[in-house]
Amino acid sequence: MMNHLNEQLLKLHYILPLSWQKFQKLMTILEDFDKMLHVSPKILALHLKIKEEKAIQLLRHYKELLPKSITSYYEQENIHAIPYTSQFYPERLKQLYDAPSVLYAKGDIQLLNKSKIIAVIGSRGATSYSEEVLKMLIPPLIDEQFIIVSGLAKGADRLAHEATIGYGGKTIGVLGHGLFHHYPKENIELSKHMASEHLLVTEYPPYVGVQKWHFPARNRIISGLSEALIVTEAALKSGTLITTELALEQGKEVFAVPGNIFSEQSRGTNKLIKEGAIPVWNGFQILQELQMFSKYR
Structure with missing residues (x-):
């Protein structure tokens, strides 16, 4: 379940890099990212404070990414994608009011x-x-x-x-x-x-x-x-x-x-x-x- 959530978060963040605080606001209307495609662009734009045209574009790109494994893509590029929900995410950063939703890393x-x-x-x-x-x-x-x-x-x-x-x-x-x-x-x-x-x-x-x-x-x-x-x-x-x-x-x-x-x-x-x-x-x-x-x- 957690791996599925991480995969969804990584896909959405790839399209629209939001802070964790903003993703949490998004979750108040979604409950989970599986419902992303069922939200109207108007409501999405309202909650994310973006233009409706951008919300339409976001939904289109998210749909295109759904059948693909973004985790595998990052692995091929030797990139560690560490979402907020991961056990590897630094505890100290969780103290920030605008903590990053995802960290991308290379190395140790x-x-x-x-x-x-x-x-x-x-x-x-x-x-x-x-x-x-x-x-x-x-x-x-x-x-x-x-x-x-x-x-x-x-x-x-x-x-x-x-x-x-x-x-x-x-x-x-x-x-x-x-x-x-x-x-x-x-x-x-x-x-x-x-x-x-x-x-x-x-x-x-x-x-x-x-x-x-x-x-x-x-x-x-x-x-x-x-x-x-x-x-x-x-x-x-x-x-x-x-x-x-x-x-x-x-x-x-x-x-x-x-x-x-x-x-x-x-x-x-x-x-x-x-x-x-x-x-x-x-x-x-x-x-x-x-x-x-x-x-x-």
Whole structure:
């Protein structure tokens, strides 16, 4: 029964990638996905808040997919499709009010449910300062079996993934697009290596391309998977600060690396410290702080 439900959910999500919250609203009129084709396009459009023409198109595509096995398709592409109803879906992400309905992954999916996951993020324009800082931050975390998660963007994200791999740790890259695409192009080889030896994960079906608004959305998954968040460098107007806000809303600890007061890329991190982020300059501090927080929770 559960396999049937998962298959139906994957088919519908392939056509229309909705959050789990929206799928639950859909279930209030369907009871189960078998009744999907018996719902009028008008009612479907009303509940999903889409145009009726799009609802008609959705129903047509869903009907076309019904006789096919989308699970087998993903298996052929070496893609793990993990619906919200799966035992492999991360418990931490279920705490999000807009949790993804499905996660698509390549690599070692067991990393998703490890208890020790910490995010390391920063500016796309990160300087050599981030690279040097990571030499102090990453090794102690890896020694304690922490998984490092970041966004596989250029700059600080790339440096975090590479440092983790270089020191023998495991890393997760959260993408803002489907697994059939690579972005940015300078990270293609890193992406392929992580898909084989580590983990890539996204909430978007494989065919979905790169869209600017996807990246702020994927940030909630980076913070959602993590026990805490570390920021190496960030300008005052930076997408990195969006992720820190999400982490704070989710009740996560935020660590920030102090920087040169004359550096544009440290103005954001210095501001975070002023606002209450914990200043850190080596990984042992982070471990001590996390141990203290877990003790008093």
